[in-house]
Amino acid sequence: MPHSHDHDDGPDDGHDDDTGHSHGHGHDHDHDHTPIQADEPTGHYHNLADAARELLIEKGYFDGSDVREMIERIDSRTPAIGASIVAKAWTDPSFKERLLTNGKKTLKDEMDIDVVVADLVVVENTEDVHNVVVCTLCSCYPVFVLGRPPDWYKSREYRSRVVRHPRQVLHEFGTEIGDDREVRVHDSTADMRYMVLPKRPAGTDGWSEEQLAGVIGRDSMIGVAEVELPN
Amino acid sequence: MARFAPGDKVTVAARYPTGPRHIRTPYYIRGKTGAVERICGEYKNPEQLAFGDYDANAFPLYRVRFDQAHVWPDYDGPAADKVDVEIFEHWLEPAEGGN
DSSP states (O other): OOOOOOOOOOOOOOOOOOOSSOOOOOSSOOSOOOOOOOSOOOOOOHHHHHHHHHHHHTTTTTOOHHHHHHHHHHTTTTHHHHHHHHHHHHHHHHHHHHHOOHHHHHHHHOOOOOOSSSSEEEOOOSSEEEEEEEEEOOOOOOOHHOOSOOOHHHSHHHHHHTTHHHHHHHHHOOOOTTTTTTEEEOOOOEEEEEEOOOOOOTOOOOOOOHHHTTTTTTHHHTTTSSOOOOO | OOOOOTTTEEEEOOOOOSSSSOOOOOOGGGEEEEEEEEEEEEEEHHHTTTTTTTTOOEEEEEEEEEEHHHHHOOSSSSOOOOOOEEEEGEEEETTTOOO
């Protein structure tokens, strides 16, 4: 992987050209017809990224298929990886301790999961503490265990407000944290990445790791939700 | 060698450089005082890396924990609420009143 200062842990392709809109008919009809093209002109940073990529390809640092493979690799990561980690931590207390102490090594040694950044800091929700993750400076996110971040995670609104009014933002996500629990915001400003280890819901005694993993959603591992059982 | 240890009280420099720069110390935390939560290791200074200096100096990186009520004087949540921020050593000074 080429060195990059991209805190998104991968190319932010910025592309949004799949409109899901396709026409099988010709263009010789007489009704108004929106041509199939980019919805909006590309912005400065999009153009800059395109130009940089083209230059790097032209200079032979990598080729188009390397870019495609990287995107494919990033897209192969999904929140199911994070869910399997959480389920294992819920059922194996000694694994949990190692995970909380040394995320990168534990995931490599025991689950063969590559933490492709400096380290993964796993923060545990308890009866006393609720954790929530943000990157106020850009959009740092543990792509290697949760897949690509949701759009709201990258929005200026979430990034500026969750650090300033965390309980209000959690409320807007439908998550109410009592005043008897500390809300702890983690701002991923530099080389660490963060994942929340949510609280195991009541009523799951005796469940297998697979059953548990099935109820653990992405947002609970960012910290904007708690794990709830389906009704 | 890390200058600070977990538990040490530290104050973030209230520096506001202008001009071309890439600083990973958020504006809102500058000038605030918190306690070192852990030492994350040594990492190359992003302020140099961003300008292509890949031989940048490596500095200790800390996670520092702050009281939200201190960071935001009008914070409207419980006094126990916290924010943890990663900060490079060259942005930290011992807090007044000693470590």
